[in-house]
Amino acid sequence: MKKQVVPDTLIKVGRQGARYQQKTYQANERIHGTTQEALEEYEEVIVDRSAAEIIDQINRRVKSPYYSLYCGIASLIFLFIFYPLSIILAIASLIVYRADVARKTTPLFYEFSDEYSEKKFHESIMSFSNLAMTKTSWRLKSKVAVSDWKRNAGSNASLIRHRSKIGKQNPNLIKTNVDVWGVDAGSIKLYLLPDRFFVFQDGVYSAIPYSEIQASLQDMEYVEQDSLPSDATVIGKTWKYVRRDGGPDRRFNNNRQLPIVQYGVVVFSTQNFIAYLIVSSLGIASSFTQSFSRITASSSTPTEPLPTPAKQFQTALPEVNLPPEHLEPLKKAASEGSELSTSQIAQLLGVSSSFITKNPVSFDYEGFRFVRSGRSGRQISWKVEYLGTGV
Template sequence: MLTNRTLARINNRPRKVGRLPLLAAFGGTLVLAALLYVFEVLPYFAILAVLGGGALLILLLYRTQKAKTTISLSYKGNLNEEVASHFSSVREALEGLASSGRIWRLAGSVRLPKTGEVAPSPERDSARVGLLATPGIKADVPVWGIEAGGESIFFFPEGALTYVDDRYDPLPYNSLKVAFSSGRFFEEEDLPDDATVVDHTWRFSRPDGSPDPRYKRDNVQIPIVLYGLLEISAPSLPKVRLEVSDRPAAARFARTFGAEVSTEEPKEEKTGHSEERTGADSGRASSRSSSNGGEEAHRSAETLEREARLATARRALGVAKGAGAEEVSAAYRKLAQIHHPDKVANLEPEVREYSEQRMKEINAAYAEFKSQWNESATENGRVG
């Protein structure tokens, strides 16, 4: 687990495998084989055996030095219930954030729009959220991270680590602050599939908003989108500002760290997050509140079991109660892309095992939705 002593070992670890011992072993093997050959001390097959032994020695030296460049962290069986529960919530929030169509890091000088304002596309660079490689660290649990420019934040069970210029610094969860807000922007780049389009304007327009007839050839409509804005800060961390195309996912991430979400957030998004936290019990409670007591008393065990399966499926895919086929399918595709074997092929075995398990859960959840659609699809194509 992460301690100050372990962190010091990580930062002081050798960055590369030393070449000198390998070259010395290689040269020594060749010299010994040459002497044995010249003086005919041993038969040819014995000299070949010496060369083979030298090759094994070089391989052993390489693996020994390679192991020193990585520090192992063991968590399985070492986490108390509170830490494990919080880490699970953090992991779910990051997985939801990673499923966003686009995530950008905003430049520090960007002025964010006030309520009701619409701002041009800000100065921004692509950021990445997902299961990331942790240089010099091998953990036996999947580690999610945020990679923005030259900075990275890795989320471990007991706290986070910042990674800048090949150095890790501790970032305790109780000092990590996440603020959420929303902003309307003119989106002149490719429009993400999950962006919320609230209006359109013209590239060249009159004061009344109509298109300027002087620019008929080059005048196109530009979507006005509502993006989620995250500000991640800590006493030891320069502010990291992210623009997220999937606004509900950004809101859920902020809530995980205790942020108060703007009241401008649509009501249905809050409902979806509430269900994600409470799981099957919340799904059943919502069903009970939507029907009178008499109907509830006569509901069959089969119906209750069906609702429980749907609640589990919704939680696995991170969708709200009442999600339509298009929304469910989009959530499935995003998660399947995150956990696809090709995406985690170069990561640690523990990460590949975790993604394999998540793929099973995701596939089972999607299969449950398709089964329900086939059995009892409603007129508007919505179930659950």
């Protein structure tokens, strides 16, 4: 059998983008003596590749089987039949496993064509190292509405979150010559590489150009029932079992007071991908989204203006075509100077409450301006101003 030579991948990153090259080897046949014995030599050839071809190669290797698994199963079977053979098979399993890892691993070697590209990559690493200074982070997996808020510390939604780790990472079955920073959140992992933003999910890799990814910020009020991170901002207190007036429900003996904290939610999004990272420090999350957005904006066309910090918070609501009669209650509230709760506004505009609460000060929509004025019970209250346009 011919020995399989894994090609080395060279990625040249420059101001104009990334260029992908691979070393492949073509065999030259040579006849020796009268025995017609075929010997082979390999000549190194440089071939241009695309990013999609490189990712496809990585995933083919990642999904290829571990042959050491079969040796391990055989070793367990012979453990009860013939012990000495089981020991031999166990050693063989270790040797085959190392060969499996080498066969499945893709080497990626990066080379910077100019100082600009190298500086931009180091700035990206710095932004993630600053984000890693937060005490605790989680990946938001799902959000479920709850109806019995009295037994859920006054909350109308429950989150399922997974503890994550921000910092230097070792990408699964990828070997590279640069430091890799990112987020390890269990079933999904995010890796920062010089050419693209790598995502490992469901056992395969995908790579997102930096010009296509956006990092935005949301703030979240959360009733913390686990240990309280030292950098979290406490904005209030509630009870695990709460009455309508906010006091403790004394029917429960194990009722305890819980802190209400304000976390930052960093949202990584493209047209086909979105991931939510909850960060215990809202200030660190805000600083990260601003710096990372400037870096990704510089990866697109040079004429694009960089986003200002104010726009990072002022996220636009999705466009919804509503008939005028749906907005009459808003006109009435504006004319009377009355205030509306988040849920009331969400119902009138046809959007979710989260799209509204991520605006910390105010936002304009459908010809109205909504300004935070305080709290009404468990919800944020908003003053409504009619601008006279867009309706």
